[in-house]
Amino acid sequence: MTVASVQDKHILITGGASGIGAASASLLASRGAKVTVADMNVELGESLVKQINEQGHVASFVPVDVSEADSVASLFAAAKDNYGPVNIVINNAGIDHLPGALADLDDAVWHKNIAVNLTGVWYCMKQSVKQMLSNGGGHIINISSVAGIHSAPLVAPYCAAKHGVIGLTKTAAVEYAKANIRVNAVCPSFIRTPMVEKMLEQVGEKMATRLIKGNPMKRLGEADEIAATIAWLCSDESSFMTGHNVVLDGGMTA
Incomplete structure (x- = not known):
């Protein structure tokens, strides 16, 4: 079986310093892509890029706060200076929050989740x-969640933001299809990442076990x-896929 080629493509990944973002950065760089890793965590981001470069691949780190428009604009300008216009962008940056009933959650939790997970x-x-319009097209891949395609009790802000990402994905896919810009989403369930592991610790061992065993495959997914x-x-x-969300959940939503 041939390996899907990304040779010489410029791929920008937000939230690229850990979890799904880091796994994607390492894999794509190993297949010949020029990767821009963007994250708020400078230490982790620079460490990952150093590791990728030491393996003989191409990557650079640019700090970003996706909730700030100016920070995002600076990121894309720096990425273009490094490797030219982006060919592919993976919008992976995201946060979660402690579970709580909708009426009990503080407004600040709502605003922060929407700012990072949707506005970002x-x-x-x-x-x-x-950048893609000036470069003949490209592909945007938005990381949503299974919480973006069905209900997610006790995490209403997160759920609303991830539903919004699906809406943006579908709308942009139709708007820009004629410009050769594809837009798709990926909807993971519980994946073994620092964010999910922290969440499982917060909800307690009993609930964590219940969440994992509730999956037909009886395990967490892996970032790889x-x-x-x-x-x-x-x-x-x-190349013929746009406007869709790919669900990777071990059968959770079947």
């Missing part, structure tokens, strides 16, 4: 489209499994 994607998509699908989406093998 909006800012990055706008900058992506601008999500990265492998993202790598396929980044390749020309997915």
Whole structure:
């Protein structure tokens, strides 16, 4: 079986310093992509890029706060200076929050989740489209969640933001299809990442076990499994796919 090629493509990944973002950055760089890793965590981001470069691959780190429009604009300008216009953008940056009933959650929790998980994607998509329009097209891959396609009790702000990401994905896919810009989403369930592991610790062992065992495959997904699908989406093998969300959940929503 041939490996889906991303040779010489410039791929920008937000939230690229850990979890799904880091797994994707490492895999895509190993397949010949020029990767811009963007994250708020400078230490982790620079460490990952150093590791990728030491393996003989191409990557650079740019700090970003996706909830700030100016920070996102600076990121895309720096990325373009480094490797030229982006070919592919993976909007992976995201946060979660402690569970709580909708009426009991503080407004600050809502505003922060929407700012990072939805508005951050909006800012990055706008900058992506601008560069792609001047470069003959491209592909935007938004990381949503299974919480973006069904209910998610006790995490209403997160759920609302991830539903919004699906809406942005579908709308942009139709708007820019004629410009050769594809837009798709990936909807993972519980994946073994620092964010999910922290969440499972917070809800307690009993609830964590229940969440994992509730999956038909009886386990967490692995970041490398999500990265492998993202790598396929980044390749020309997915060239006729746009406006869709790929669900990777071990059968959770079946």
